Amino acid sequence: MTVSILMLFIFGASYLHLTNGVFDMTVMDILKTLLRIEPNPKFDLVIFEFRLPRIVIAALVGVGLGMAGVVLQGITRNGLADPGILGINAGAGAAVVIFMFFFQLHLTSADMSSWLSILMMPIFGFVGGAMAAVLIYTFALKNGHLDMQRLILTGIAINSGFGALSLFLSLKMNAQDYEAAAVWMAGSIYNANWIFVVTMLPWLILIGFYVYRKSYLLDYFQLEEDSITSLGIAVEKEKMKLLLASVGLVSACVSVSGSIGFIGLMAPHIAKQLVGIQHRYVMPVSALIGAALLIFADFIGKTVFAPSELAVGIVVSIIGIPYFLYLLVKSKA
């Protein structure tokens, strides 16, 4: 039931996204183009080259971040955990900037070599994200437990550190690469194209499936540590695996969209409001909510200030931060 409503919402957002923009189209035009009834090269270009990849990317990134958020909140037992706040985004981002810096790829061209290098980006992102995760673990671990306050503080520090590193490297690039890196770092998806979809899809499917299979573990993690151990679960090992999986998800998203915060924070909370606390249900619902939110945020970003576009990351922050503060107020009330 919830799923079908969410699907409807996603379709609604996609519909808005498809029809509105610098170039308005009617729904009939779009249907005709999509179903190849009356193909019009002009509409083809707008739909297949610009709007559709963008929606698909928004949806995929939303799914990835939504799932990663559920995992992170589950394993840290902390409702305020979010890949952006914890600095995983920034770590993956810095690694991708390093990658861009050394390989100087041109994100727009589509010849073979740049395909290859774009396909490499998530792997680099993963290394950076994993590094951030390791740092977080080293600094936030206290007597074998993750300390929530240290977790978030470390996240703040890692964010600024990797942010400074990215800025430093991006300024050493030549002008063209810098443009690409700057647009990308702002957390934007308006230069989306199908290459990016291909880049992140395998990661998302593989890890997404893995995480979903393991989602029952997240239920156990909410129990006391002793009880989980007595159930015969290797707690730390499973936590580590899930953490790495979520880093993988985040890195795949970051490598195509740049850093987008707060989706991983909001989606799981909304999902839990809708379907309760069983992670088997929370996970897919949170993924769908993430997708819906991101498509919608991107729609707002591209239309509200048209013809200039607001990076989707900024739209998400403006919506997400009041929500974060609300959670903060509520959690201790």
Next chain:
Amino acid sequence: MAFSILAAAPILIAIVALVSVMYGTKDISAITVWQAITAFDPSNVDHQIIRTGRIPRIVAVLLVGSFLAVAGAVMQGITRNYLASPSLMGVNDGSAFMITLAIVFFPGLPNYQMILLSMFGSALGAGIVFGFGSLIRNGLSPVRLAIIGTVIGTFLSSIATAIAMYFQVSQTVSVWYNTKVHMVDMDMLMLAIPFGLVGLVFALVSAKAITITSLGEDIAIGLGQKTKAVKIISMLAVVCLTGTAVALVGKIAFVGLVIPHITRFLVGVDYRFIIPCAAAVGAFFLALCDVLSRFVNYPFETPIGVLTAFVGVPFFLYLVRKHGGEKRA
């Protein structure tokens, strides 16, 4: 220790200032520098560089370094919070937010109004963060306040970006938002000096009271301290100092956090010594970062914020590691 710092500071600062004036994209000899100051020749390019570029720059950097360090020291003392600092508590972001609004809605404001608006922004940012902190149970604890401050800072800067985008002045605004030590406005600098000095005087006047407050509210009241008055004066100091610093060069993170800690480590817990020493150490530190910023990516300049972050982040992590989970003020 405090006296030796204060004695050594002028010499060290003079050295770093001389280096800063001499070296850069174009190296200029010390003799030319001397001549530029004593016998200015408008037709000499080197003299022009020194007079209009390098000297305003080093003066601004020294001032901002000391302003931010003192603002951080005052905040840490008065809130008894080892994470308090203009950049973590939304004070910097408040200033930059107001400056964005000013550029968008009242373009061409005179400089002194810009500084006043920036100060108002500081007060606004601090007000929102501390307001939220007091709404939440335990919200004034160091860590919570840092979280709230960071999040509200991000929020304000997102809104500012959106507004700037909408009115298509992003570029003008980003110049303000990113630190701009390389293009200090001479008029602004002249104005910043009195405003900042007022802040420094406030800070020094309340130094003794801050020491007592830093022992704890109860003790302070028991010792007959007017805690409210102290808080108001020291908050005014913070607002003056941060507002001026941001109006002058934009946001710089971590100076206000790191320097007071280093200073306390060197001179102990008495704010009558901490505040002047923090000013000296902050000025020296930022001037050093500024010199380095010209050479790490020579001949291009690196934003000074990158360098302060490279120093500040490890230190911040160390603080978190050391004090993080404890219920320590």
